Amino acid sequence: MVRTNRSKDRVVAIQRIGVSGGPGPVMSRCVIHNNMVYLSGIVSRDLSGDVTAQTEDVLQTIDAALAEAGTDKYRILTAQIWLSDMANFAAMNAVWNAWVDPENPPSRACVSGDLFSSQALVEIVVTALIEA
Amino acid sequence: MERYGIIGGAGRPSICLGLGNGDWLTICTLASDLTEGIEGQTRQIFSVFDGYLAEGGSDKSRLLTAQVWLKDMGDYNAFNSVWNKWIDRAHPLTRSCISAKMANPESLIEIRITAARDA
Numbered sequence: 001m002v003r004t005n006r007s008k009d010r011v012v013a014i015q016r017i018g019v020s021g022g023p024g025p026v027m028s029r030c031v032i033h034n035n036m037v038y039l040s041g042i043v044s045r046d047l048s049g050d051v052t053a054q055t056e057d058v059l060q061t062i063d064a065a066l067a068e069a070g071t072d073k074y075r076i077l078t079a080q081i082w083l084s085d086m087a088n089f090a091a092m093n094a095v096w097n098a099w100v101d102p103e104n105p106p107s108r109a110c111v112s113g114d115l116f117s118s119q120a121l122v123e124i125v126v127t128a129l130i131e132a
Numbered sequence: 133m134e135r136y137g138i139i140g141g142a143g144r145p146s147i148c149l150g151l152g153n154g155d156w157l158t159i160c161t162l163a164s165d166l167t168e169g170i171e172g173q174t175r176q177i178f179s180v181f182d183g184y185l186a187e188g189g190s191d192k193s194r195l196l197t198a199q200v201w202l203k204d205m206g207d208y209n210a211f212n213s214v215w216n217k218w219i220d221r222a223h224p225l226t227r228s229c230i231s232a233k234m235a236n237p238e239s240l241i242e243i244r245i246t247a248a249r250d251a
Binding site for chain 2: 016027034038041116127
């Protein structure tokens with residue numbers, strides 16, 4: 001008689017990409033649960049740039065992370081943008097508008113706060129869908 | 133939909149601390165004893181998370197994402213050392229950590245998490 005492994009059937013499928021184990025924060029760059037993709041807060045890889053350059057780099061990283069997860073910017077559901085200085089809003093938003101597909105924009109909030117690195121001007125968190 | 137830790141009344145926001153629906157659960161709280169420092173407040177929050185994760189049918193191995201708000205980014209290292217001890221190192225979640233003003237100046241940290249669970 002074949003016994004169904006019920007506990008295995010009920011295991012929730014979670015995939016993690018870009019796991020860092022310290023000495024900094026123990027976290028993942030990307031977690032996929034069913035058809036939802038969660039990305040960590042992304043800052044620019046080059047913090048010497050202005051808000052335009054930093055935003056462009058953040059969005060490039062997000063494109064790459066979404067591609068790795070099997071989706072793309074057209075399937076972003078929500079974006080949380082953190083600016084270190086709200087005076088950078090217009091410059092950030094110009095880069096955003098050039099990047100987003102105006103036919104398929106995500107929901108978005110943009111708030112000002114202090115970022116971990118005092119040189120970081122923008123941090124963006126996105127959640128996206130993987131469509132079957 | 134199930135709600136956990138409904139609070140309210142005079143001087144308090146009418147909110148629930150945790151909410152579960154289908155195969156996910158979200159919990160958001162600050163510490164209840166604000167006389168403690170950053171490490172104590174962070175541990176209090178994780179203790180609340182442990183309780184509602186268990187009550188909601190999830191656990192630390194199924195955390196998906198966290199948003200951390202610190203009152204002062206100068207508390208980052210102390211907060212992060214408590215984080216690294218609490219996290220399931222085999223199953224880390226995504227995270228963003230930002231500094232922002234708090235409603236109560238004694239509140240040093242607030243965290244919201246989303247976790248997966250069996251539907």
